[in-house]
Amino acid sequence: MVISESQSRYAEGWSEADYVGGHPALDFINTVADTGKTRLSDKIGNWDGVRKWAGGAGLLPRPELAAFFQDASLDDDDELARLHRFREQAYEAMLGLVGRTDTGSQSVIDLERSIRDAMGRGAFSEEGRQFRWQPDARSPQRWLDAVALCFEEFLRSEDVTRLRQCTRCTWFFVDRGRGAGRRWCDMRTCGNRAKAEAFRCR
Template sequence: MTVSWTPHRFTGGMLALDTANTVVLRNDPEKIFDRFEDPAEIARFAEAASSFRAAELGGRRLEAPVPEKIAPMVLSIRETTDRLFRRAVSKGAIATGDMPEFLEACADGLAQSRTEIGAPGKPFGDAATPVAFEVALAISALSLLRDDTIARLRICPNCSWLFVDRSRNSSRLWCDMAVCGNRQKANRHYRRRTAAREVINV
């Protein structure tokens, strides 16, 4: 099934989190599904991410990847990132036991590239040339280790996506108020009306 890579799919706040969130409803074994089940979606996601994550990437475009070639690296970075930071949100700290696998996955993503990154003010390198998707994904994932970022990581109580809370008072609850927030409001309204009807019918 072709995915529509809309702005809602990029509400994680960082490329690595948006990628982790391509597995939907991780908290529900009966409803969980993987938007990268078709490897072709990795290329389509990367194309959309070039626009939706332009600020994070410093304007550097993502190369059009060959999905079959990079899929194992992308999935490895995605899963180790989700595991490490989901546990960090739940426990309030990074589990050192999860670090080696995460760092190895990121290293694999970086190993195939000969690009230069990390110039002052340009963590993703020169905006004039494209960067491989797996390289950008690894850089984004590693940047999540900053203390100020870890402290702002959240898990959406509706869809279970990871996101960075950049609100002024760190009070953001939903990954996307227009989607998950409104769904929860609608659910609460429905439950209140149902409870009121039950009281009346007693």
């Protein structure tokens, strides 16, 4: 997504290249910086990272995000650990959806449970003339709920039919292009590395 000026002050240190998934749910999975098929380089290893990522990702409407930021005392180590667990569980579920693993189906069930739990704690609220699930900003599990409900929206959308994984790294993205389709998360990173390697091999 394109980071607007008003967003950039929330997303200091993060750039457009961090948000190439095409949906905040996928951008959440993509919060590892590994350039290969490992997922060890964590970009949201602390709360500062989580908050800045969320500021640029469009995870929540601005007033809701401001409410999350207002009381940071709720954000503890347990919730950070839950967020990391959920991210890898959602990653496994997406692998299952693109047919890369057969353990994916259990992960999809786990993801569904996280979404149900988030709905149980959240509110179904009207926005304009549409409705959406809204996490409870006073819950200690509010961040987990915010990302789980973001997946709920993603899984019901058309975007899920265009879900792809980068052939080089572990990032996922929505392929909105026509023709042969997009192979890399980002031409500027994985695309260029793949081309450079192909050139060396010739």
